[in-house]
Amino acid sequence: MQYRRFGKTNLHLSVFSLGTMRYLASFENAHQIIEQALALGINHLETARGYGKSEEYLGRALKAGLSIPRTKLYITTKISATADADTMRRYIDESLERLQLDYLDCLGVHGLNTWQHLEWVQAKNGCMKAVEEAVADGRVRHVGFSSHGSLELIQAAIKTNFFEFVNLHYYYFFQRHAPAIQLAAEKDMGIFIISPADKGGKLYTPPQTLKDLCHPYSPLELSYRFLLGDNRINTLSIGPANPDELIEPLQVADHDGELKSAEISAFQRLENHQKLALGTDKCSQCYACLPCPENINIPEVLRLRNLVVAYDMKDYGQYRYGMLENAGHWFPGMKSDRCTECGDCLPRCPEKLDIPELLEDTHQKLNGKAGRRLWG
Incomplete structure (x- = not known):
């Protein structure tokens, strides 16, 4: 130690x-x-x-x-x-x-x-x-x-x-x-x-996808x-x-x-794979899309989508997505099905992502059982 x-x-x-x-x-x-x-x-x-x-x-x-x-x-x-x-x-x-x-x-x-x-x-x-x-x-x-x-x-x-x-x-x-x-x-x-x-x-x-990339x-x-x-x-x-x-x-x-050179190589492999898997749909987590009129936690939702699409981290994505609307100020924001397609976020996104479409896709991928904090 x-x-x-x-x-x-x-x-x-x-x-x-x-x-x-x-x-x-x-x-x-x-x-x-x-x-x-x-x-x-x-x-x-x-x-x-x-x-x-x-x-x-x-x-x-x-x-x-x-x-x-x-x-x-x-x-x-x-x-x-x-x-x-x-x-x-x-x-x-x-x-x-x-x-x-x-x-x-x-x-x-x-x-x-x-x-x-x-x-x-x-x-x-x-x-x-x-x-x-x-x-x-x-x-x-x-x-x-x-x-x-x-x-x-x-x-x-x-x-x-x-x-x-x-x-x-x-x-x-x-x-x-x-x-x-x-x-x-x-x-x-x-x-x-x-x-x-x-x-x-x-x-x-x-x-397994993540295990293979980290090997x-x-x-x-x-x-x-x-x-x-x-x-x-x-x-x-x-x-x-x-x-x-x-x-x-x-x-x-x-x-x-x-970090050793082999560890740095593994991180580079993860980054390269994410870029390839997500293409032009990758959210860079700049947070420029906020505030959302419906209080959707857009960056967090799209971060989870990044991880699911790139690394097949669906269990983690569902676990965290299920906390939205169920954990108060410990994990704030609404789920992405609240999107009204008002378009407020679109001109603020430097990557020109179709945010409403990605929000809908994330909800379909991750919506499931509601989560809660272990203690609350």
């Missing part, structure tokens, strides 16, 4: 962090996963107030005693932004009680997804007043935020200078947030990548190497449902140097 400095926190975290959203089959399962993660070199455990019994199970495991002393572990929990300080005070106290801890190494303001959330953070008597009190009295040592919001919102949150780290969605198959990565690095913030295996493409179960690497391995080859990125979330799911990902935990 390699370790990296987590920005200005000066904590040295393992390049993989244990996410605890999926270990909830039982306390025994959670305990086994935690011990396996520690045995494999992970020293950062991340949970959240909203993850069911996750905090409680982690607290019980800490109380029962682990193979690594608390002083060599780093614990993060996340609490959603609140409109007032009193609510945040109560939430911090409740999380510490469930975790059976006197202090948190890191507290993340969770799901800073809307401009209203940012207003709460910046308000004089908003949630950050309570967070700052907890830092002052030693119950919280470092403060950051996570976001599923727009690039512009994320950049605005970084520029508040309230935060020492950020949890972001950023993957080979979703590079929209590259400017936020750069801005956070310039401010020496810790950079934590959220769910690169699942949200990054359902890469535990990739389609001799697995799509999961190549995705991790894309991130770990970037020394601005400090740690990646891994969220196993059982101890065995730690094994394959952590095979790359010691391979965190610059």
Whole structure:
């Protein structure tokens, strides 16, 4: 296992962090996963107030005693932004009680997804007043935020200078947030990548087309190497449902140097194949098509279409498309069958795509069972 400095926190975290959203089959399962993660070199455990019994199970495991002393572990929990300080005070106290801890190494303001959330953070008597009190009295040592919001919102949150780290969605198959990565690095913030295996493409179960294009690497391995080859990125979330799911990902935990020529060739192969498969229908993700009068998340819909057409990533496409209209501000926007063919987006598209036609095609390819957030 390699370790990296987590920005200005000066904590040295393992390049993989244990996410605890999926270990909830039982306390025994959670305990086994935690011990396996520690045995494999992970020293950062991340949970959240909203993850069911996750905090409680982690607290019980800490109380029962682990193979690594608390002083060599780093614990993060996340609490959603609140409109007032009193609510945040109560939430911090409740999380510490469930975790059976006197202090948190890191507290993340969770799901800073809307401009209203940012207003709460910046308000004089908003949630950050309570967070700052907890830092002052030693119950919280470092403060950051996570976001599923727009690039512009994320950049605005970084520029508040309230935060020492950020949890972001950023993957080979979703590079929209590259400017936020750069801005956070310039401010020496810790950079934590959220769910690169699942949200990054359902890469535990990739389609054969993608496996063939990535060979001799697995799509999961190549995705991790894309991130770990970037020394601005400090740690990646891994969220196993059982101890065995730690094994394959952590095979790359010691391979965190610059990309090798064979890895670069594999990425070039993926890019060339996408260009060939999509032809003139490729959406370059410039976001110029927005805003849409029907609030269709056009860039995200067309990103999913890119992946389905180029790499046969239909399972992933249906999974993410099904979240639209079902996950609120965690995954905003309407599905593409809402298109009225008003034509507003057409003159704004630099590639002159027939966006209404591509939206209809995507809906036909991906519409299925509605999705939802695991916790909401």
